[in-house]
Amino acid sequence: MSTSRRAAGSTAPPALRGYRGLKECLLRRPVSLVSLALAASLLSFAAFWSAQRAMDASMIDLLVYRAEGRAVRDGHDLYAMRATYADLPATYPPFAALLFLPLTVPDLPALRAAATVAGLGLLVALAHLSLRLLGRPLHVPRSAAALGVAAVAVWCEPVWTTLRYGQINLLVATLVLWDLTRRPGQRWAGAGIGVAAGIKLTPALFAVFLALHGLARSGLRHRHPDRRDGLGVPDRREGPWNPWLRQAAVAAAAFLGTALLSALLLPHDSLRFWGGAVLRSDRVGRAELTDNQSLNGVAARLLHTGDPGGLWLVLALLAAALGLGAAVAAALAGRCGLPNASAWSAAACAVTMLLISPISWSHHWVWCLPLTLLLAVEAQRRRSLRWSAGALLAVLVFCSYVPWWVPRDPDAPHAPELRQSGAEILLSACYPLAGAVFLVVTAVVALRTLRGRGPGHRPGGGAGTADAAGRAGAAGAAGTAAAAGAAGAAGAAGAAGDTGAAARAQAVAKE
Numbered sequence: 001m002s003t004s005r006r007a008a009g010s011t012a013p014p015a016l017r018g019y020r021g022l023k024e025c026l027l028r029r030p031v032s033l034v035s036l037a038l039a040a041s042l043l044s045f046a047a048f049w050s051a052q053r054a055m056d057a058s059m060i061d062l063l064v065y066r067a068e069g070r071a072v073r074d075g076h077d078l079y080a081m082r083a084t085y086a087d088l089p090a091t092y093p094p095f096a097a098l099l100f101l102p103l104t105v106p107d108l109p110a111l112r113a114a115a116t117v118a119g120l121g122l123l124v125a126l127a128h129l130s131l132r133l134l135g136r137p138l139h140v141p142r143s144a145a146a147l148g149v150a151a152v153a154v155w156c157e158p159v160w161t162t163l164r165y166g167q168i169n170l171l172v173a174t175l176v177l178w179d180l181t182r183r184p185g186q187r188w189a190g191a192g193i194g195v196a197a198g199i200k201l202t203p204a205l206f207a208v209f210l211a212l213h214g215l216a217r218s219g220l221r222h223r224h225p226d227r228r229d230g231l232g233v234p235d236r237r238e239g240p241w242n243p244w245l246r247q248a249a250v251a252a253a254a255f256l257g258t259a260l261l262s263a264l265l266l267p268h269d270s271l272r273f274w275g276g277a278v279l280r281s282d283r284v285g286r287a288e289l290t291d292n293q294s295l296n297g298v299a300a301r302l303l304h305t306g307d308p309g310g311l312w313l314v315l316a317l318l319a320a321a322l323g324l325g326a327a328v329a330a331a332l333a334g335r336c337g338l339p340n341a342s343a344w345s346a347a348a349c350a351v352t353m354l355l356i357s358p359i360s361w362s363h364h365w366v367w368c369l370p371l372t373l374l375l376a377v378e379a380q381r382r383r384s385l386r387w388s389a390g391a392l393l394a395v396l397v398f399c400s401y402v403p404w405w406v407p408r409d410p411d412a413p414h415a416p417e418l419r420q421s422g423a424e425i426l427l428s429a430c431y432p433l434a435g436a437v438f439l440v441v442t443a444v445v446a447l448r449t450l451r452g453r454g455p456g457h458r459p460g461g462g463a464g465t466a467d468a469a470g471r472a473g474a475a476g477a478a479g480t481a482a483a484a485g486a487a488g489a490a491g492a493a494g495a496a497g498d499t500g501a502a503a504r505a506q507a508v509a510k511e
Contacts, residue, residue: 037144037151044151045120052116052164062103062115062166064088069100078269079277091277091284094262094269095198096168112166119163122170124150129177130370133343134377153369156399161363169366172196173350176203177370179251180346190247194254198262201278205353207251209345212324213331214245220332244331281358287312288417290403293431294360295319301425304418316356323352323439329446338449339381340374347371348442351435365431368398371438390441394434402430 067083068090070076078090078097090097103111128146131137137145153159162169179192190210196203218241263270277283285292287308288300295315299308327348334341350367354360375391406424407416420428 034141034144034147037147041124041147041151044154048120048154048160048163049116055164057164059112059115059164059166060084060086060088062111063108064090065096065100065166065168066103066111068092068097069102069104072097072101072266072269073104077272078266079272089283092200093198093259093278094266094273095258096200097269098262098265099199115166116163119166119170120150120154122174123154123159123163126150126170126174126177126366126369127153127373129174129181130343130373132181133177133346133370134340134373136373136377149369149373156368156395157401157403158363158365158368158398161361162366165363167363168199169364172200172203173366173369176206176350177346179247180206180342185243185246188250189243190250190252191254193247193251194256195258197251197255198258202353202357204251204255205356206346206349207248207255209324209327209331209349210244210248210251212328213345214242214248216328216332217242217244284359285361286415287358288415290406290408290417290428291361292359293354293362293365293403293429294357295355295432296358297360298425298429298432301417301420301428304420306415306418312358319352319355319436319439322443323348323355326439326443326446327352329450330442333446333449336449336452338446340377341446343370343374343377344442344446347374348439351438355432355435355439360431362403362431365398368394372398394438397430397434402427 064083067081068078071078071081071090072094078094081090082088083090106114124146127149128142131142131145131149136142154163159170161167175192175196179190182189190207193203193206193210197207259270259274281287286306287296288306289297290301291297292300296308296312299312299315300306302308303311327345330338330341330344330348334345338344347367347370351371354364354367357364372391372394375387375394379387379391406420406428409416417428426433
């Protein structure tokens with residue numbers, strides 16, 4: 001250490017010198033940092049578990065999953081089954097019920113404990129995969145950062161409610177992110193998305209996104225055979241059958257595999273589900289309930305009706321076009337220098353999925369974890385007050401339990417949601433509004449990069465005019481791909497759900 005540095009350090013306040021010393025010590029000893037993060041996460045998880053036990057959380061959805069597994073085991077009609085005091089039906093594809101068979105083995109106390117531990121483990125895995133998608137952190141072990149993030153995220157509303165009901169949202173999100181963080185071109189890349197779609201259908205939108213991205217890449221390669229990437233390097237590995245199309249094909253094959261397996265083992269239930277139950281969103285719950293944080297729910301509360309009809313369809317198509325266009329544009333902009341392009345595209349696709357589904361309960365928004373991490377990393381990278389404020393606002397939206405602020409009474413003959421005031425409509429639409437803003441921001445960031453005004457722009461770079469033409473073509477390809485896939489995407493993501501929100505509200509009231 002130089003004399004000037006030593007002198008500067010000696011004049012620093014004692015508290016600051018102590019902080020710097022502790023920081024340097026932890027960075028030099030990663031094991032100590034991981035141990036500290038583990039202790040903090042365990043303390044947070046223990047407090048969470050105590051709070052759940054104090055509230056006597058019923059984990060009502062876990063009980064429905066257990067009943068589905070028992071129906072399969074005993075050979076009963078899966079979609080005629082009703083579970084718990086709330087008479088909740090099975091709403092997932094029959095493949096999910098096959099996965100629920102092991103839930104019939106333990107008794108209820110052991111099952112609830114095991115489900116909570118598994119959920120907390122999946123939360124840590126989701127945090128780890130989100131950080132891997134962002135390539136962060138740079139100077140501390142990723143495992144330590146993941147534990148620290150999970151220790152905080154367990155208290156945000158979507159995660160808290162997921163664990164409280166015993167939901168599988170964390171498993172589905174982890175499967176998808178595990179797939180998206182694999183290297184392009186790996187043999188089984190796409191299988192996680194296909195299996196997740198076999199469980200809950202809505203993740204099929206990620207396969208649609210991958211296909212559109214691959215088609216856009218292929219189209220650009222055909223239109224610009226000598227095109228170079230954002231760094232001026234010829235792109236020799238892309239062809240008509242590129243890694244993204246292959247990944248989408250593997251996802252489709254894995255999804256079909258889950259359907260075929262279910263058809264072989266559960267032919268009657270498969271026929272019932274794919275023959276009509278899949279299209280009945282009313283089995284999932286009432287659209288107007290505040291818990292429904294999709295555009296369908298917003299439209300129902302805005303029009304004061306349980307069936308918003310055409311308005312929801314128009315909003316869903318617009319959101320599908322905007323969201324898929326933004327996701328494809330962000331993915332294409334990665335080759336032009338957009339930092340965290342994979343995270344931008346994954347988060348945009350996830351938000352689109354949640355917006356266009358007929359039913360997206362508030363706990364489906366566990367995707368807020370990678371989304372808020374992305375905004376926080378961007379705020380740190382850009383050192384911008386606006387981006388910092390945006391990241392903080394996103395954290396507040398998902399951690400303030402806003403959807404629970406408005407009047408709710410599932411037992412009332414006429415739901416309070418059908419008589420909401422303007423302020424209550426805004427409060428009950430906080431997640432969709434945040435999601436829509438995020439899609440617009442993603443589109444602007446991606447298009448600015450593709451047009452050469454974003455962070456990847458290199459004036460006078462070796463790509464020259466050819467690269468500029470490639471950027472313009474990429475921007476056009478993103479828009480074309482989104483327009484071509486919007487209607488199909490709405491159909492792919494629109495048929496899934498889970499157990500009813502009205503019954504959950506009853507469970508909360510009883511707890």
